[in-house]
Amino acid sequence: MPAKRAVDLTGAVLLLLVLSPLLLSASAAVALTSAGQVLERHERVGLGGRTFTMFTFRTRYAGRVTAVGKALRRHFTDRLPQLINVVRGEMSLVGPLPLAPDAVRDGLWPERARLAVRPGMTGLWQVGGRSELPWEEMTVLDLHYVEQHWLGLDLVILARTVPVAVAGRRVVHAAPVTPVRVA
Numbered sequence: 001m002p003a004k005r006a007v008d009l010t011g012a013v014l015l016l017l018v019l020s021p022l023l024l025s026a027s028a029a030v031a032l033t034s035a036g037q038v039l040e041r042h043e044r045v046g047l048g049g050r051t052f053t054m055f056t057f058r059t060r061y062a063g064r065v066t067a068v069g070k071a072l073r074r075h076f077t078d079r080l081p082q083l084i085n086v087v088r089g090e091m092s093l094v095g096p097l098p099l100a101p102d103a104v105r106d107g108l109w110p111e112r113a114r115l116a117v118r119p120g121m122t123g124l125w126q127v128g129g130r131s132e133l134p135w136e137e138m139t140v141l142d143l144h145y146v147e148q149h150w151l152g153l154d155l156v157i158l159a160r161t162v163p164v165a166v167a168g169r170r171v172v173h174a175a176p177v178t179p180v181r182v183a
Helices: 003-018 020-033 067-074 082-087 109-116 135-148 151-167
Strands: 039-045 051-057 092-094 120-122
Touching (some): 082 120, 109 135, 120 151
Antiparallel strands (some): 039 051
16 A cells, blocks of 8 residues: 555544544534535546545535534535545545536646546645635646645645644745655
8 A cells, every 4th residue: 555545544544533523513513503414425536537426514505605514614624524535545635626527627737637646635725725726826736736746745734734724714834835845
């Protein structure tokens, strides 16, 4: 088993165990505050162009973001069910943004290049600006990751994701994440 997959599998299982009280609380909050299923299923394109079902906590009801959903999104708790996707090997802890099938158009290099690695729960886009970044900048960060990814970069991104998730916003770091591997 390659090192990245071993880290993904071990990390996802440990996070599911450690965060199980939070996962149960979030599930209860979603179920008790609005009608519908607790988990949403989204079709996404993964490694090699294979589609898979990505899980998130439901954050909307009747077309509007719920109060619970807003809190879950702010702290990325809505994405924690993706740990199941990591365990199943469909996603990685760190990687490019998971794309919907309609976002992957044949012949367009940026979208196709992302398919060379598993999509991630977090990535350079996550620690570099989240939804504040325009699509083009997210694509550039994803392409940097695809071209330069290595386990050390993954560990830096994971370490920087924690304060971003806890703060619920981008945290400015003294040094930027540099997606360049030193040989």
